[in-house]
Amino acid sequence: MAKKAGKRVISEDQAVELLALFVSSAQLLMSEPAHYGPLRLLTATERLSAMMLERASPETRPFLELAIERIPQMHMQMSDVEAYSAGLEELNAAIGECLVRRAGLE
Amino acid sequence: MSNDVLDAIRKRRVVREMTDEPVTQEQLEQILDAGRWAPTGGNLRQNRFVVVQDEKIKRLIYQVSPGMFQRPPAIILICSDLQLAIDHQLGEDKPTFLMDVGKAAQNMALAAHSLGLATGPVTSFSQTAVSRILNLPETYVPHMFLCLGHAAPVPQFNVRAWQRITWRDLTSYDRFPSGSGGG
Numbered sequence: 280m281a282k283k284a285g286k287r288v289i290s291e292d293q294a295v296e297l298l299a300l301f302v303s304s305a306q307l308l309m310s311e312p313a314h315y316g317p318l319r320l321l322t323a324t325e326r327l328s329a330m331m332l333e334r335a336s337p338e339t340r341p342f343l344e345l346a347i348e349r350i351p352q353m354h355m356q357m358s359d360v361e362a363y364s365a366g367l368e369e370l371n372a373a374i375g376e377c378l379v380r381r382a383g384l385e
Numbered sequence: 386m387s388n389d390v391l392d393a394i395r396k397r398r399v400v401r402e403m404t405d406e407p408v409t410q411e412q413l414e415q416i417l418d419a420g421r422w423a424p425t426g427g428n429l430r431q432n433r434f435v436v437v438q439d440e441k442i443k444r445l446i447y448q449v450s451p452g453m454f455q456r457p458p459a460i461i462l463i464c465s466d467l468q469l470a471i472d473h474q475l476g477e478d479k480p481t482f483l484m485d486v487g488k489a490a491q492n493m494a495l496a497a498h499s500l501g502l503a504t505g506p507v508t509s510f511s512q513t514a515v516s517r518i519l520n521l522p523e524t525y526v527p528h529m530f531l532c533l534g535h536a537a538p539v540p541q542f543n544v545r546a547w548q549r550i551t552w553r554d555l556t557s558y559d560r561f562p563s564g565s566g567g568g
Contacts, residue, residue, distance in 0.1 A: 299448035303511035307451060319451050
């Protein structure tokens with residue numbers, strides 16, 4: 280667990296890329312509709328997942344793969360609140376599963 | 386009724402996923418020329434175009450553009466040069482400038498479509514960060530990226546899917562009947 284926790288899965292360049300996405304999103308969200316908030320967070324999730332995939336542990340990979348596959352589909356469903364909520368439910372179930380596995384609870 | 390222009394208007398779509406296939410210099414120049422021919426308020430011609438093809442710079446732009454889902458081979462940034470507004474004693478925040486950006490973008494998108502290329506506009510980016518990355522002159526205000534390339538053979542997403550409408554749904558003639566609002 281300690282080894283897993285200390286493993287570096289993204290580079291400094293990639294981290295800076297995410298920082299840029301976060302702060303530019305924050306600035307934009309000041310004047311964007313409220314429902315763009317989830318969109319920006321999911322965009323960041325997708326980009327981080329793609330960055331991590333190569334070096335991530337087997338416990339984490341299923342979530343990353345789901346995020347990379349599912350989030351672009353969710354972008355296409357933005358106006359369908361039910362489908363969008365279902366996508367968020369699926370992603371949250373997967374991250375819950377990932378957390379349980381990484382903690383060695385099951 | 387149909388002709389080449391009407392067909393292009395009806396068939397152009399916003400594309401958010403593009404291939405790596407490059408855009409030729411000739412195509413690029415044709416598209417920029419179409420942008421130049423767009424009408425501008427007072428014929429001020431304050432639109433300025435910045436073409437970005439350098440991979441490193443495109444990557445930096447992508448990083449501060451949450452609304453950019455494409456990784457396009459070429460990007461055209463449409464700016465307004467506010468110096469012209471100052472010189473002509475026009476308000477710097479006049480909406481005419483934004484309208485002019487839209488007109489140039491549409492001309493370029495249609496020109497690209499006619500050349501077999503795809504476009505996707507992006508306005509969700511940090512103007513502050515983009516100005517610094519591109520080292521824009523102080524009077525240039527960046528308004529819109531027009532991503533340019535070839536559409537990837539995948540479904541392209543709409544931020545908001547609407548029911549199909551026609552021009553009739555959008556149009557009224559002459560005066561609205563009494564009780565419709567107004568003064």
